[in-house]
Amino acid sequence: MAEIDRRDALAALTIGGAGLTLPGWAMPATAGAPRLADFPEKRGMLIRRQRAPLLETPFEVFDQGIITPNDRFFVRWHYDDIPLSVDVASFRLRVGGQVKTPIALSLADILKMPRVEVTAVNQCSGNSRSAFAPRVPGAQWADGAMGNAVWTGVRLKDVLARAGVKPGAVAVRLSGLDRPPGEAPWYAKSLDIDHALGDDVMIAFAMNGQQLPLLNGFPLRVVVPGWFSTYWVKALDRIEVLAAPDTSYWMAKAYQIPTASRANVPPGAHDFAKAPISRMIPRAFITNRASGPAPASRPIALRGIAFGGDSGVAKVELSVDNGQRWKAARLGRDHGQYSFRGWDLTLPGMPRGQHTVMVRATNTKGETQRPDAIWNPSGYMLNNVQRIVLDAA
Ligand SMILES: Nc1nc2c(c(=O)[nH]1)N[C@H]1C(S)=C(S)[C@@H](COP(=O)(O)O)O[C@H]1N2
Numbered sequence: 001m002a003e004i005d006r007r008d009a010l011a012a013l014t015i016g017g018a019g020l021t022l023p024g025w026a027m028p029a030t031a032g033a034p035r036l037a038d039f040p041e042k043r044g045m046l047i048r049r050q051r052a053p054l055l056e057t058p059f060e061v062f063d064q065g066i067i068t069p070n071d072r073f074f075v076r077w078h079y080d081d082i083p084l085s086v087d088v089a090s091f092r093l094r095v096g097g098q099v100k101t102p103i104a105l106s107l108a109d110i111l112k113m114p115r116v117e118v119t120a121v122n123q124c125s126g127n128s129r130s131a132f133a134p135r136v137p138g139a140q141w142a143d144g145a146m147g148n149a150v151w152t153g154v155r156l157k158d159v160l161a162r163a164g165v166k167p168g169a170v171a172v173r174l175s176g177l178d179r180p181p182g183e184a185p186w187y188a189k190s191l192d193i194d195h196a197l198g199d200d201v202m203i204a205f206a207m208n209g210q211q212l213p214l215l216n217g218f219p220l221r222v223v224v225p226g227w228f229s230t231y232w233v234k235a236l237d238r239i240e241v242l243a244a245p246d247t248s249y250w251m252a253k254a255y256q257i258p259t260a261s262r263a264n265v266p267p268g269a270h271d272f273a274k275a276p277i278s279r280m281i282p283r284a285f286i287t288n289r290a291s292g293p294a295p296a297s298r299p300i301a302l303r304g305i306a307f308g309g310d311s312g313v314a315k316v317e318l319s320v321d322n323g324q325r326w327k328a329a330r331l332g333r334d335h336g337q338y339s340f341r342g343w344d345l346t347l348p349g350m351p352r353g354q355h356t357v358m359v360r361a362t363n364t365k366g367e368t369q370r371p372d373a374i375w376n377p378s379g380y381m382l383n384n385v386q387r388i389v390l391d392a393a
């Protein structure tokens, strides 16, 4: 698909009549370490699993810009049976449950509604899971199960208003076109009614000014700014207003974190107070250097990205003395509180030898990253301070 000016795209955005089909599905199984490979709709990804796809964004992409391009954006599905083509003409988004009038909206109906746009980070709950020690089961993501995009769509509350939410509604359940195997529970996630009726939650039909890739949820996906992507239901075709809290598997059993501070429990612990994962917390990364050799006695320019979680980035700081003193980096342009924010800082020349550089973000709520590791059995919420070790010579 050609790159198009975003303003034009917004004015003219329609979704192609014939639908979309994902070619090249049958790919040979990979053995051993993930390799950088192309995939339908994607290029140069870390293929962590072919089917259902787990595709990680290689970290260098985050050094190339604040916006993650669609063809490098990570992909995560739970079940094999994902939509490989969607017939745009017959597609309907159904809204039912605790509503005055159940409705079924076509894409044309949705494209006629008032549009909103947000730049927001989509981050998997298990991003960086491979850093957990001891190791925990699940996709062994490095730091690339996240991405930042400009999302365009309609407000969930506007769609709900068309059906008319009845008194007594407590939650809104969202599910999509993917299907579970056998008796397994459908992938569905719920938001509390107040959250669902807020201004932020969106049903997006465009990502960075283009229609969504099938792998990222064409034709419609939920965007919950500031919250982990487990709630960002892809290929959304069903909205169900609930009169009682959602006790189904994906809300009540899966995606639980310890209620303890930082979702941190002693390694090996399984018996602790739990709650569904929800909002994100701050993170910062150095993107232009990894651990390795660096010139001694010469200034070293560092740059990177940060995000505040569910609020903006207040500051990014670096330390070269194990966290005793921190120096503020210069922040880049503000793309809104839910976006990645660029930063840069030049370190003065360092003597020969090994130097640990640490970077941390603080959000506008005053939450700061901490240097010590956390642990929980699902490998969620990791946000320890990032470190690189420069070998000055
Ligand atoms: N329909 C559907 N939506 C889904 C999922 C899924 O399995 N099915 N996975 C969720 C999870 S856990 C993640 S991390 C994000 C990944 O979004 P992406 O593939 O666009 O990066 O999608 C979310 N939405």
Ligand SMILES: [Mo]
Binding pocket: 076, 123, 124, 125, 126, 229, 230
């Ligand atoms: Mo996820």
